Amino acid sequence: MADPKGFLTHDRELPARRPVDVRIRDWREVYEDFPKPALTKQAARCMDCGIPFCHNGCPLGNLIPEWNDLVYRDDWREAIERLHATNNFPEFTGRLCPAPCEAACVLGINSDPVAIKRVEVEIIDRAFSEGWVTPQPPEAKTGKRVAVVGSGPAGLAAAQQLTRAGHDVVVFERADRIGGLLRYGIPEFKMEKRHVDRRLEQMEAEGTEFRTGVNVGVDVTVAELREEFDAIVLAGGATAWRDLPVPGRDLKGVYQAMEYLPPANRDMAASPISAEGRHVVVIGGGDTGADCIGTAIRQGAASVTQLEIMPQPPAARPDSQPWPTYPMLFKMESAHEELEAGAGDRVYAVSTTEFLGDEDGDVRALRLVEVEGPASGFRQVPGSEREIPAELVTLAMGFVGPEKGPLLTDLAALASREFFDPRGNVARGTSYETAVDGVFAAGDMGRGQSLIVWAIAEGRSAAAAVDEYLTGRTALPVAIPPTARSLV
Numbered sequence: 001m002a003d004p005k006g007f008l009t010h011d012r013e014l015p016a017r018r019p020v021d022v023r024i025r026d027w028r029e030v031y032e033d034f035p036k037p038a039l040t041k042q043a044a045r046c047m048d049c050g051i052p053f054c055h056n057g058c059p060l061g062n063l064i065p066e067w068n069d070l071v072y073r074d075d076w077r078e079a080i081e082r083l084h085a086t087n088n089f090p091e092f093t094g095r096l097c098p099a100p101c102e103a104a105c106v107l108g109i110n111s112d113p114v115a116i117k118r119v120e121v122e123i124i125d126r127a128f129s130e131g132w133v134t135p136q137p138p139e140a141k142t143g144k145r146v147a148v149v150g151s152g153p154a155g156l157a158a159a160q161q162l163t164r165a166g167h168d169v170v171v172f173e174r175a176d177r178i179g180g181l182l183r184y185g186i187p188e189f190k191m192e193k194r195h196v197d198r199r200l201e202q203m204e205a206e207g208t209e210f211r212t213g214v215n216v217g218v219d220v221t222v223a224e225l226r227e228e229f230d231a232i233v234l235a236g237g238a239t240a241w242r243d244l245p246v247p248g249r250d251l252k253g254v255y256q257a258m259e260y261l262p263p264a265n266r267d268m269a270a271s272p273i274s275a276e277g278r279h280v281v282v283i284g285g286g287d288t289g290a291d292c293i294g295t296a297i298r299q300g301a302a303s304v305t306q307l308e309i310m311p312q313p314p315a316a317r318p319d320s321q322p323w324p325t326y327p328m329l330f331k332m333e334s335a336h337e338e339l340e341a342g343a344g345d346r347v348y349a350v351s352t353t354e355f356l357g358d359e360d361g362d363v364r365a366l367r368l369v370e371v372e373g374p375a376s377g378f379r380q381v382p383g384s385e386r387e388i389p390a391e392l393v394t395l396a397m398g399f400v401g402p403e404k405g406p407l408l409t410d411l412a413a414l415a416s417r418e419f420f421d422p423r424g425n426v427a428r429g430t431s432y433e434t435a436v437d438g439v440f441a442a443g444d445m446g447r448g449q450s451l452i453v454w455a456i457a458e459g460r461s462a463a464a465a466v467d468e469y470l471t472g473r474t475a476l477p478v479a480i481p482p483t484a485r486s487l488v
């Protein structure tokens, strides 16, 4: 146990964010460094509660009390060993995870939870800077070949586990660079891409091969892939986006978030879709919407307004979402802070009814109406219609599942049973196997739009299933079954 009285003597503390007026002038991560004594105090707050619900809250089953104790005792080397035992990429989750572990922390029943995610990221950052994160190539090779389609966190986790188990792994990615949404969805100010590059160097040194610019199903057919490889892991994400089919949707300047964010991430200085000097409206109140806000502000938007159809969530845990569930609360992400510092506003319980254009076919305004809550079916409030300026609109309304391109349709044609589940995701059995022999699926492609931590957990688990399929046994760990869901 860390400090037996730590949770009584220290309050929860997180590093400060850099001042808004400074950080919006660059793309670097928003957080200041956290001094070591402050972090030790946070680790000391872990009270070794006996039944650590945080383990269950974390889909990876991270051994949180163990590494809190090790950090408190200044044994960082052992701390990274324990962290890597369950998580291939703590530098991603430690920055980007919404931390369901903290929602499940026992201390959170009547106090502020332990700052678990902060401890996690400090452990891995320290390990990289000390040179402790080294390649771990396999001791022996199996001679089996595995293709991983998609290089997001699910594909990367599966690839790293399978490479280390001795298989020859090739990761295929249709984009020009590896990383999936870590690379081109999530902006630099949330996670600098050097963290992805650093991990890829390790993976390459371990023997994982990466092939970019290859759209599997088009550039390489399913038949060719099955011929060349002994097993295939589908990790292509859930990239089919939800649209807003209202009048004016075709006007120039109305984009999907994933049309807007990737070019901004590719070229921060001069994206072809820039918000500079424009009134921006972001439709959708989630993480993707927040990423659009922070990006538009850094591009120099004249104003940014975020619209959300749901009512404003409560600031504190309501009775209907008791501990240890993950509550839907009012969030103040860094991008929201930037918005409220003067760039714009968040508007709840409204629905967009129309986009209005100018004579050149460019969007110039948006018409919205206030709505009642979901119980009423979002009934419109009579007389509440109004128009707001909108010269660039991004739709951040979520994703409906994986794209049904040639990769999945060709595989579905070979399937022995239903290839898709009722929600349109790739159906899996208990071992991540699809309806096509030797083909497995992990991450958003099988689960639907989710989180990085779930993608890594699925990638690790699918790797164990593939290893067993190829060799008849496995020593790789299984984090979760494909049916695992968050505690709600």
Ligand SMILES: Cc1cc2nc3c(=O)[nH]c(=O)nc-3n(C[C@H](O)[C@H](O)[C@H](O)COP(=O)(O)OP(=O)(O)OC[C@H]3O[C@@H](n4cnc5c(N)ncnc54)[C@H](O)[C@@H]3O)c2cc1C
Residues within 6 Å of the ligand: 096, 097, 098, 149, 150, 151, 152, 153, 154, 155, 156, 172, 173, 174, 175, 179, 180, 181, 182, 185, 186, 190, 214, 215, 216, 217, 235, 236, 237, 238, 239, 261, 287, 288, 291, 407, 442, 443, 444, 445, 449, 450, 451, 452, 453, 455
């Ligand atoms: C803008 C945005 C911000 C987000 N922010 C967060 C966050 O802060 N925290 C969090 O936990 N989650 C966040 N998420 C969700 C998270 O990014 C995803 O749940 C996660 O990346 C899913 O991982 P994945 O590996 O399954 O798929 P992805 O990361 O989507 O990767 C799939 C990859 O497969 C490739 N691919 C698809 N089809 C083919 C093909 N036929 N051939 C070759 N390659 C193919 C795609 O190009 C893509 O690179 C965010 C999502 C978005 C869109």
Ligand code: SF4
Residues within 6 Å of the ligand: 057, 058, 059, 060, 061, 062, 064, 093, 094, 097, 098, 099, 100, 101, 102, 116, 117, 120, 453
């Ligand atoms: S991966 Fe997410 S849920 Fe797991 S310990 Fe880290 S922050 Fe918590």
